[in-house]
Amino acid sequence: VLSFVMPLSAHAQQRDSTKLTVADIVTIHSQILNQDRKLYIYTPHTISTPLSRPGPAPYPVMYLLDGEVQIQMVAGLVDYLSNLQAVIPSMIVVGIDNNDYDRERDLTPTHSDRMDPVSKPDTSDTAFTKTSGGGEQFLRFIRDEVMPYVEQHYSTAPFRILSGHSLGGLMSVYCLLNHPEMFNAYIGISPSIWWDEAVVAKQAKGKLKAGAFKNRYLFFSISSEGGEFYQDIATLHSAFRETSASSGLTYRYVHYPAETHGSSPARAEYDALRFLFPKPQQTQ
Amino acid sequence: VLSFVMPLSAHAQQRDSTKLTVADIVTIHSQILNQDRKLYIYTPHTISTPLSRPGPAPYPVMYLLDGEVQIQMVAGLVDYLSNLQAVIPSMIVVGIDNNDYDRERDLTPTHSDRMDPVSKPDTSDTAFTKTSGGGEQFLRFIRDEVMPYVEQHYSTAPFRILSGHSLGGLMSVYCLLNHPEMFNAYIGISPSIWWDEAVVAKQAKGKLKAGAFKNRYLFFSISSEGGEFYQDIATLHSAFRETSASSGLTYRYVHYPAETHGSSPARAEYDALRFLFPKPQQTQ
Numbered sequence: 001v002l003s004f005v006m007p008l009s010a011h012a013q014q015r016d017s018t019k020l021t022v023a024d025i026v027t028i029h030s031q032i033l034n035q036d037r038k039l040y041i042y043t044p045h046t047i048s049t050p051l052s053r054p055g056p057a058p059y060p061v062m063y064l065l066d067g068e069v070q071i072q073m074v075a076g077l078v079d080y081l082s083n084l085q086a087v088i089p090s091m092i093v094v095g096i097d098n099n100d101y102d103r104e105r106d107l108t109p110t111h112s113d114r115m116d117p118v119s120k121p122d123t124s125d126t127a128f129t130k131t132s133g134g135g136e137q138f139l140r141f142i143r144d145e146v147m148p149y150v151e152q153h154y155s156t157a158p159f160r161i162l163s164g165h166s167l168g169g170l171m172s173v174y175c176l177l178n179h180p181e182m183f184n185a186y187i188g189i190s191p192s193i194w195w196d197e198a199v200v201a202k203q204a205k206g207k208l209k210a211g212a213f214k215n216r217y218l219f220f221s222i223s224s225e226g227g228e229f230y231q232d233i234a235t236l237h238s239a240f241r242e243t244s245a246s247s248g249l250t251y252r253y254v255h256y257p258a259e260t261h262g263s264s265p266a267r268a269e270y271d272a273l274r275f276l277f278p279k280p281q282q283t284q
Numbered sequence: 285v286l287s288f289v290m291p292l293s294a295h296a297q298q299r300d301s302t303k304l305t306v307a308d309i310v311t312i313h314s315q316i317l318n319q320d321r322k323l324y325i326y327t328p329h330t331i332s333t334p335l336s337r338p339g340p341a342p343y344p345v346m347y348l349l350d351g352e353v354q355i356q357m358v359a360g361l362v363d364y365l366s367n368l369q370a371v372i373p374s375m376i377v378v379g380i381d382n383n384d385y386d387r388e389r390d391l392t393p394t395h396s397d398r399m400d401p402v403s404k405p406d407t408s409d410t411a412f413t414k415t416s417g418g419g420e421q422f423l424r425f426i427r428d429e430v431m432p433y434v435e436q437h438y439s440t441a442p443f444r445i446l447s448g449h450s451l452g453g454l455m456s457v458y459c460l461l462n463h464p465e466m467f468n469a470y471i472g473i474s475p476s477i478w479w480d481e482a483v484v485a486k487q488a489k490g491k492l493k494a495g496a497f498k499n500r501y502l503f504f505s506i507s508s509e510g511g512e513f514y515q516d517i518a519t520l521h522s523a524f525r526e527t528s529a530s531s532g533l534t535y536r537y538v539h540y541p542a543e544t545h546g547s548s549p550a551r552a553e554y555d556a557l558r559f560l561f562p563k564p565q566q567t568q
Binding site: 014017018019020021022023024025026027028040042046047048049050051068069070071072073074075076077079080081084085086087097149260262263265266267270274 | 308363
């Protein structure tokens with residue numbers, strides 16, 4: 001704590017100054033990706049507000065894609081709802097940083113040269129699509145390196161959530177369909193289902209089998225995005241909805257017509273948490 | 285930055301560790317209240333996430349009551365919506381700490397012995413109602429000590445917001461009616477209008493005059509609270525709605541039937557910000 005007195009012309013005199021913290025920033029070395037990767041780890045104890053009252057350990061863990069964009073919002077929301085209001089259980093949130101330009105490599109399940117649903121292929125060396133298709137390796141990094149790190153260092157309950165927005169939402173839905181054992185719950189906010197001619201929507205048909213997603217949760221949402229972005233999500237939504245009774249998936253779909261692609265996580269992360277934990281302090 | 289290498293049985297090795305910060309914690313001495321008071325000051329520059337891109341100064345300022353309860357949520361939300369998504373302008377948020385047991389003194393405009401709408405008067409020495417009625421002095425503290433401190437130390441635009449929940453919401457509505465010159469915008473989330481036999485609702489009748497609230501904004505909301513809590517808010521809502529065309533007040537009322545008294549700020553602070561800044565990056 002930095003302590004000093006500062007003369008002011010106004011009435012108030014400053015006595016001391018420190019920082020409000022919400023998360024640890026930890027860098028781990030990934031052998032799988034062959035690079036250092038940054039994690040933002042909020043726990044019920046990393047926050048420095050005085051009234052925060054953590055519930056009993058162990059804690060469910062949310063793995064949050066685009067961590068550097070969403071961690072401060074989601075950590076603040078989770079702390080308020082859990083440790084201050086007991087609306088949801090106390091949780092850990094692990095924001096995974098994109099490491100600058102590795103976002104497109106990590107958050108795409110297949111390689112594609114198209115950077116939106118309608119444009120022509122872009123094969124220039126500078127295109128963000130150039131490295132695309134590293135999603136499987138990125139999920140291995142999460143499963144074999146991030147999760148063991150988190151579970152070794154913190155008191156974790158066996159309830160894991162994967163939350164992603166946009167390309168991160170694409171990866172969340174892809175992970176549910178292809179690795180349903182990795183997480184208990186999946187959040188896909190305005191997911192880029194259009195990616196690579198809607199490859200994930202196409203593969204869903206063969207995955208939504210009887211009992212395939214028993215005890216699994218999916219929160220799936222779209223905002224005001226139109227055109228193919230909307231159409232590909234709507235198609236996949238129909239498939240999830242029509243099969244949820246047989247697949248066992250506990251499913252929630254929300255359309256936010258008043259939200260933009262960028263604003264929607266501020267609504268959807270909240271609604272997803274209330275969907276996953278509908279009763280105050282209900283825990284698993 | 286604490287830097288170390290830690291051997292792990294898992295693949296990942298931790299390289300370094302630091303903290304994600306969202307606000308300065310500043311203590312000032314109040315001559316008016318004759319005590320030290322803590323402020324949580326979020327600015328577009330206090331946050332340590334790497335992608336945050338502050339817009340140009342000067343910045344509007346939100347003064348947030350119950351600061352120790354809401355600052356991490358509101359700071360995270362504002363940073364996400366402004367510096368990361370440019371949905372609202374970059375802002376400063378000043379959370380005012382309640383200084384432990386001074387909440388009931390500071391956030392009540394009159395003295396009352398009743399701690400809820402229906403119970404009998406409680407005149408015991410331990411009752412939280414004992415010190416109630418310090419609201420006017422608390423607003424003087426904000427106007428003459430907090431605001432000068434903030435405006436001297438930060439680049440502030442002449443657009444001030446007062447946000448409060450519960451008793452804080454009562455004070456926000458009271459301030460609009462009695463000191464409309466102090467803030468441009470007022471947020472009252474599930475306000476305790478029932479206080480002291482709904483004294484604030486009663487005084488509203490004489491205040492809602494032609495032109496009295498020109499260029500002033502009010503966001504007013506209630507959740508699932510019922511009984512007198514709801515009834516007193518509904519009565520005041522009718523008065524605001526019926527007079528808004530003549531009083532000049534720009535008014536928004538939202539009912540959140542699915543929210544509890546405690547959860548509602550997580551929805552309402554967001555909706556209030558979108559109400560005040562409806563167009564991306566629109567500023568005052």
